Amino acid sequence: MPGLMRGVARTAAVAGTATAVSNRVSRRQANRWSGQEQQPSYDQQQAAAPQYAPAPSPAEDPIARLKDLGQLHDQGILTDEEFAVQKSKVLSST
Numbered sequence: 001m002p003g004l005m006r007g008v009a010r011t012a013a014v015a016g017t018a019t020a021v022s023n024r025v026s027r028r029q030a031n032r033w034s035g036q037e038q039q040p041s042y043d044q045q046q047a048a049a050p051q052y053a054p055a056p057s058p059a060e061d062p063i064a065r066l067k068d069l070g071q072l073h074d075q076g077i078l079t080d081e082e083f084a085v086q087k088s089k090v091l092s093s094t
Contacts, residue, residue, distance in 0.1 A: 065090045 066087065073083040 062090050062093070 069078065069083060069086050069090070072078045073080075078086065
C-alpha cells in the first residue's frame with residue numbers, strides 16, 4: 001500500500017498546484033478586466049465629448065435683404081402686407 005499512498009499524495013499535490021495556479025490566473029484576469037471596464041474606451045469618450053452649438057451664420061447685410069424684398073414686392077411675389085412684415089423684421093434685427 002505504500003506505493004498507492006505515494007500515488008495518491010502525488011496526485012493531490014499536482015491537483016492542488018493546478019487549482020492554485022488556475023485561481024491565480026483567474027484573479028489576475030478578473031483584475032485586468034475590471035481595470036479596463038473602469039477606463040472608458042475610445043468610443044465611449046467620443047460619445048461623451050461635449051457637443052457645441054454650431055457657429056452662428058454670418059449676419060446678412062440688411063440693405064441687401066431689403067433690396068431683395070423690394071424686388072420680390074415689385075415682381076408681385078410679396079403682397080404689400082408681407083413686404084411690410086418682412087421689412088419690419090429686417091429693420092428690427094439691425
